[in-house]
Amino acid sequence: AQSVTQLGSHVSVSEGALVLLRCNYSSSVPPYLFWYVQYPNQGLQLLLKYTTGATLVKGINGFEAEFKKSETSFHLTKPSAHMSDAAEYFCAVRPVGARGSTLGRLYFGRGTQLTVWP
Amino acid sequence: NAGVTQTPKFQVLKTGQSMTLQCAQDMNHEYMSWYRQDPGMGLRLIHYSVGAGITDQGEVPNGYNVSRSTTEDFPLRLLSAAPSQTSVYFCASSPGTGAPNEKLFFGSGTQLSVL
Numbered sequence: 001a002q003s004v005t006q007l008g009s010h011v012s013v014s015e016g017a018l019v020l021l022r023c024n025y026s027s028s029v030p031p032y033l034f035w036y037v038q039y040p041n042q043g044l045q046l047l048l049k050y051t052t053g054a055t056l057v058k059g060i061n062g063f064e065a066e067f068k069k070s071e072t073s074f075h076l077t078k079p080s081a082h083m084s085d086a087a088e089y090f091c092a093v094r095p096v097g098a099r100g101s102t103l104g105r106l107y108f109g110r111g112t113q114l115t116v117w118p
Numbered sequence: 119n120a121g122v123t124q125t126p127k128f129q130v131l132k133t134g135q136s137m138t139l140q141c142a143q144d145m146n147h148e149y150m151s152w153y154r155q156d157p158g159m160g161l162r163l164i165h166y167s168v169g170a171g172i173t174d175q176g177e178v179p180n181g182y183n184v185s186r187s188t189t190e191d192f193p194l195r196l197l198s199a200a201p202s203q204t205s206v207y208f209c210a211s212s213p214g215t216g217a218p219n220e221k222l223f224f225g226s227g228t229q230l231s232v233l
Binding site for chain 2: 109
């Protein structure tokens with residue numbers, strides 16, 4: 001069974017500070033990995049994803065994440081927080097089975113609420 | 119640019135009532151899905167479809183039915199509403215398989231309260 005763990009349900013940073021949101025997964029086969037962002041009263045938007053290839057992935061709004069297979073992690077970072085980054089962030093995984101894919105089964109973490117202080 | 123459209127945005131039901139949450143996408147996406155979002159629980163997959171006529175269960179399918187008669191529409195039916203189904207429901211679609219297509223497009227959500 002897939003499992004996604006986001007460490008810290010709430011993270012607070014000052015404007016201009018580093019943002020680090022943690023995500024670990026449990027899977028015998030490296031899955032596809034995603035970060036989504038949800039602004040208040042909206043649906044989710046894709047920030048970035050890792051499927052294959054380069055393990056450092058750059059996304060929108062200056063965010064990036066690094067897939068570390070040995071640590072089963074996919075932490076999200078941004079060098080300098082902006083007030084507009086305040087939102088809820090979700091890590092998600094999609095299993096990739098031996099026979100190709102299991103399209104449809106996207107598993108989400110419980111989310112991390114990011115607060116940015118002026 | 120309609121994208122994924124969900125209706126209604128808000129709904130209040132009494133226990134035992136039935137209703138259908140509507141979802142339509144105009145992007146010709148093969149894949150559609152329904153999630154529910156509860157505080158502290160993230161999003162949990164209810165049902166999904168990989169194409170017209172094909173549906174499958176997700177993590178929390180009990181109490182919900184779906185059908186996919188067309189590529190565009192993927193309605194979610196609550197057969198007999200229960201207070202435990204109070205939640206925010208999101209419909210999402212994706213072009214299909216393959217790394218470039220691995221992206222969900224979300225609707226704006228339906229906030230459902232069951233009294």
